[in-house]
Amino acid sequence: MTIDFKQEATALYDEMVTRRRDFHRHPELGFQETRTASIVAHTLDTLGLEVQRGLAQTGVVGVLEGANPGPTVLLRFDMDALPIQEENDVPYASQNPGVMHACGHDGHTAMGLALAKIMSKYQGEMNGRFKFLFQPAEEGLGGAFAMIAAGALENPRPDVAFAMHLWNASPYGKVRVVEGPCMAASSVFTITVQGQGGHGAAPHQAVDPILAAAHIVAALQSIVSRNINPQDSVVVSIGQISACTTFNVIPDRAFLKGTVRSYNETLHRQIYRRILEMATNMATAFSCEAHMETIAIVAPVVNSVKPTAAVRSAAANVLGEENILQHRTMASEDMGYILEEIPGCYFFIGSANEELGLTSPHHHARFDFDERAMINGVAIMAEAAAHYLLK
Numbered sequence: 001m002t003i004d005f006k007q008e009a010t011a012l013y014d015e016m017v018t019r020r021r022d023f024h025r026h027p028e029l030g031f032q033e034t035r036t037a038s039i040v041a042h043t044l045d046t047l048g049l050e051v052q053r054g055l056a057q058t059g060v061v062g063v064l065e066g067a068n069p070g071p072t073v074l075l076r077f078d079m080d081a082l083p084i085q086e087e088n089d090v091p092y093a094s095q096n097p098g099v100m101h102a103c104g105h106d107g108h109t110a111m112g113l114a115l116a117k118i119m120s121k122y123q124g125e126m127n128g129r130f131k132f133l134f135q136p137a138e139e140g141l142g143g144a145f146a147m148i149a150a151g152a153l154e155n156p157r158p159d160v161a162f163a164m165h166l167w168n169a170s171p172y173g174k175v176r177v178v179e180g181p182c183m184a185a186s187s188v189f190t191i192t193v194q195g196q197g198g199h200g201a202a203p204h205q206a207v208d209p210i211l212a213a214a215h216i217v218a219a220l221q222s223i224v225s226r227n228i229n230p231q232d233s234v235v236v237s238i239g240q241i242s243a244c245t246t247f248n249v250i251p252d253r254a255f256l257k258g259t260v261r262s263y264n265e266t267l268h269r270q271i272y273r274r275i276l277e278m279a280t281n282m283a284t285a286f287s288c289e290a291h292m293e294t295i296a297i298v299a300p301v302v303n304s305v306k307p308t309a310a311v312r313s314a315a316a317n318v319l320g321e322e323n324i325l326q327h328r329t330m331a332s333e334d335m336g337y338i339l340e341e342i343p344g345c346y347f348f349i350g351s352a353n354e355e356l357g358l359t360s361p362h363h364h365a366r367f368d369f370d371e372r373a374m375i376n377g378v379a380i381m382a383e384a385a386a387h388y389l390l391k
């Protein structure tokens, strides 16, 4: 059956804007999305979905059962905000000091509810079911992983999964869809360099861990340039250095914290072997010792062939073939965990608008997006999903 999903999404535009601005005013950090989750659960309930609350603390799952048998299609959205003080001067600015929807998850939640509303109208013609998954804590806290552990991918087990992100690196009107890896595997590492503290004026009586740490930081930059195939995309970044409290003391220890990004986990392990070798050997060269810990390896986001083709064809219908971009990003997403289990597609909805001054990057205190992008996202996801359930 042919449904004009762009029209359906446009009809819900005002409602999406109202909801999105309400979520924006009341942002909540990962695993604390109680207000957001209760609005989500209540709305899904009103639309006639079978609702499960409190998965992984604040996660919500709603199943929309079609009239006829068929596959299960998972649509996933994230609800959490970031620990950032908003600097936008807009009527819907955050009322929660130090917390802000600076990634667009307020828009994702509003889009998810609009999709549930649209699809609930077609329940009678659906062959199969939708599983709407609203997860907590996407921002580095592993909310998707916690939802999987809580059984969100069972009873029923989805056959295919879709998720999307409003994306300010692309202008409104564009969509980014790539087959294969599209977001990087990400992990955090810390290196502790152990020396022996002393007076800053008597360095010969101390073993300086700061000097060793500085050499380690410089040496790590050679991994990407000298150990990795230039055809592969890899990032090794140190984002945090800490050691002592004042200028004239040589500390006992220095700490480095950084992140590794790549599109595959074999490469990831290879990089970590080199980081460990470099850190320990460089520390030894300066009479120190180094210990490394790695935390939170997020899987790469890898798109499967058929679901990606469904999104591409939906995007071509909604926005035109010429507006489909093929970019990947070294950012990461815990949707990677879900796509390890269920074939699917994760795509990006262009949401920047230079004329309106909406160009700040994600995670910036002035981040905001062109709200019309929500229409594009809803229409594309609805059409891609309808390909499976509304033939």
Ligand SMILES: [Zn+2]
Residues within 6 Å of the ligand: 103, 139, 362, 363
């Ligand atoms: Zn983010």
Ligand SMILES: [Zn+2]
Residues within 6 Å of the ligand: 103, 104, 105, 138, 165
């Ligand atoms: Zn995000």
